Amino acid sequence: MDVMDLKITAELAKLALTEEETAKLSEEVARMLEYFSSMSEVDVTHLEPTNYVLQKENRTRIDSEKNESDIPDKILGNAPRREDRFIVIPNVL
Amino acid sequence: MYQTFIGLEIHIHLITNSKVFCSCRNEFGAEPNTNICPVCMGYPGVLPSLNAEAVRKSYQVCMALDCTLNETAIFERKNYFYPDMPKNYQISQFAFPFGINGFFDIDLGGGTVKRIRIHDVHLEEDAGKMIHSGGVSFLDYNRAGTPLLEIVTEPDLASGEEAEIFLQQFRQMVRYLGVTDGNMEEGSMRCDANVSINEQGKGLGIKTEVKNLNSSRFVNKALEYEIKRHTKVISAGGTIIQETRLWDEDRNVTRSMRTKESSNDYRYFPEPDLPPYLPDKDFLQEVRESLVELPLARKGRFMSEYALSESSAAFVTGEKEIADFFEKMVQHGVAPQTAARWLSGDVQKQLNLSGESLKASALTPERLSRLLVMVEDGKISRDAAKKVLAAIFTENEEPEKLVKDLGLEQVSNKEDLEKVVSEIVNAHEKVAEAIRNGADKQIGFLMGQVMKATAGKANPKIAQQLIKNNIFKQG
Numbered sequence: 001m002d003v004m005d006l007k008i009t010a011e012l013a014k015l016a017l018t019e020e021e022t023a024k025l026s027e028e029v030a031r032m033l034e035y036f037s038s039m040s041e042v043d044v045t046h047l048e049p050t051n052y053v054l055q056k057e058n059r060t061r062i063d064s065e066k067n068e069s070d071i072p073d074k075i076l077g078n079a080p081r082r083e084d085r086f087i088v089i090p091n092v093l
Numbered sequence: 094m095y096q097t098f099i100g101l102e103i104h105i106h107l108i109t110n111s112k113v114f115c116s117c118r119n120e121f122g123a124e125p126n127t128n129i130c131p132v133c134m135g136y137p138g139v140l141p142s143l144n145a146e147a148v149r150k151s152y153q154v155c156m157a158l159d160c161t162l163n164e165t166a167i168f169e170r171k172n173y174f175y176p177d178m179p180k181n182y183q184i185s186q187f188a189f190p191f192g193i194n195g196f197f198d199i200d201l202g203g204g205t206v207k208r209i210r211i212h213d214v215h216l217e218e219d220a221g222k223m224i225h226s227g228g229v230s231f232l233d234y235n236r237a238g239t240p241l242l243e244i245v246t247e248p249d250l251a252s253g254e255e256a257e258i259f260l261q262q263f264r265q266m267v268r269y270l271g272v273t274d275g276n277m278e279e280g281s282m283r284c285d286a287n288v289s290i291n292e293q294g295k296g297l298g299i300k301t302e303v304k305n306l307n308s309s310r311f312v313n314k315a316l317e318y319e320i321k322r323h324t325k326v327i328s329a330g331g332t333i334i335q336e337t338r339l340w341d342e343d344r345n346v347t348r349s350m351r352t353k354e355s356s357n358d359y360r361y362f363p364e365p366d367l368p369p370y371l372p373d374k375d376f377l378q379e380v381r382e383s384l385v386e387l388p389l390a391r392k393g394r395f396m397s398e399y400a401l402s403e404s405s406a407a408f409v410t411g412e413k414e415i416a417d418f419f420e421k422m423v424q425h426g427v428a429p430q431t432a433a434r435w436l437s438g439d440v441q442k443q444l445n446l447s448g449e450s451l452k453a454s455a456l457t458p459e460r461l462s463r464l465l466v467m468v469e470d471g472k473i474s475r476d477a478a479k480k481v482l483a484a485i486f487t488e489n490e491e492p493e494k495l496v497k498d499l500g501l502e503q504v505s506n507k508e509d510l511e512k513v514v515s516e517i518v519n520a521h522e523k524v525a526e527a528i529r530n531g532a533d534k535q536i537g538f539l540m541g542q543v544m545k546a547t548a549g550k551a552n553p554k555i556a557q558q559l560i561k562n563n564i565f566k567q568g
């Protein structure tokens with residue numbers, strides 16, 4: 001895999017790679033991609049794309065709110081840092 | 094000469110009870126992080142489930158914009174890392190949205206209508222809210238996962254003013270449909286605009302995108318600023334840099350937003366946890382039948398059916414509740430012009446005073462109609478009707494009762510009035526003489542005296558006639 005492509009992919013995945021890791025992965029990812037590329041040898045000219053295999057009918061939910069009152073507080077309890085009901089994180093702007 | 098191309102991306106918050114993929118309440122202004130659950134907080138192992146009402150409202154918009162409806166609509170994941178979305182992706186639609194290739198006609202006045210093409214309409218989830226302060230950011234996920242409908246136009250708008258008109262009329266339309274409250278200040282309607290200029294006939298130029306536009310006025314101003322900036326750069330032989338800019342409403346300028354272009358790859362892929370949505374015939378038929386008459390059509394109809402002027406029709410059809418109110422008044426026998434005049438004048442004044450909406454106020458079409466019929470029948474004067482109108486707002490009473498309570502009933506009874514008139518004429522014999530000799534204007538003086546004597550309750554038409562009868566009979 002092209003080193004530049006790998007660096008962009010790593011950045012998108014929020015992975016910090018060292019130069020050695022980049023060199024090593026570049027080869028390994030190239031091998032993986034080659035393996036996956038065997039799929040593109042299959043002729044799919046007249047096939048509809050299959051996005052979902054289990055569908056029988058539309059699945060929707062009736063628009064009603066459910067108020068399980070202790071769940072929001074339990075979730076908030078998992079936050080490492082809080083101020084009142086806000087979750088506080090280092091500034092990312 | 095340069096040609097300008099403007100396209101808009103409009104986001105509207107759909108009015109629903111619950112969020113789009115979970116059962117958390119969808120409300121504005123709740124305590125931070127009260128409407129959250131494992132689904133909208135992106136906990137592992139949870140599954141999204143699609144809100145039927147959000148789907149329904151989406152299709153209403155698609156149909157109002159005459160979109161082609163995809164037979165299969167597919168939800169996709171738009172991947173990005175930012176703390177406003179705990180899942181690290183937003184569920185949206187990309188390659189197969191609900192609606193594509195629609196249009197919206199904007200009314201530029203004087204019978205000129207411009208057709209703006211709609212690229213697509215897609216349903217997605219909103220992100221949470223972040224407040225940046227000093228070295229930290231405060232997160233509130235109440236808004237995360239609330240249903241957001243994005244409407245993307247083609248670059249068919251030619252000026253900031255056209256963009257402003259588009260937004261105003263689009264807002265009117267979606268409020269008619271009842272799918273959103275369209276409040277730009279509260280963020281339930283948001284707009285990003287992209288703009289490019291190029292020499293006539295050469296097609297689109299390099300575009301910039303402007304964000305942070307929370308009123309249609311700012312959209313206009315920001316676009317005009319960008320058009321001037323582009324013109325200056327290009328006229329000087331320079332090139333526009335394709336970028337996103339922020340509108341700075343304090344300084345009336347747009348500023349470049351530094352972004353890493355390489356990370357602008359959302360790697361969309363079909364959402365594996367949500368099946369595609371295939372709208373069936375019955376559903377579409379039912380949605381189509383639920384559509385109301387839209388503002389532009391209604392304005393045209395009001396002009397032809399009720400002979401309203403363009404500005405009057407535009408006012409009355411500006412909000413659906415006013416248009417409905419107007420038509421009820423006409424059904425109750427009020428002349429269309431009269432109904433329109435009162436709605437745009439005194440009723441509006443009272444609403445501004447009380448700060449209420451028409452719907453929430455004590456005024457009903459029945460009450461206002463009965464009040465205006467009383468004016469028409471000469472039972473009360475127009476000034477008295479204004480007093481009664483104000484009293485309806487404060488007292489929440491029937492107009493007939495208020496007329497009585499406030500003692501505003503006009504004296505139309507001829508015998509009662511004749512007595513008053515003859516007293517006045519006798520007391521002002523010199524004036525009467527002058528009138529007999531042709532000083533018509535002096536009748537006004539006698540009218541004033543009659544009004545004084547009746548505390549303003551004399552029916553002016555009848556009083557005037559009686560004064561004339563009295564004077565010329567005696568002469």
Ligand SMILES: [Zn+2]
Pocket residue numbers: 112115116117128129130131132133134238
């Ligand atoms: Zn939720």
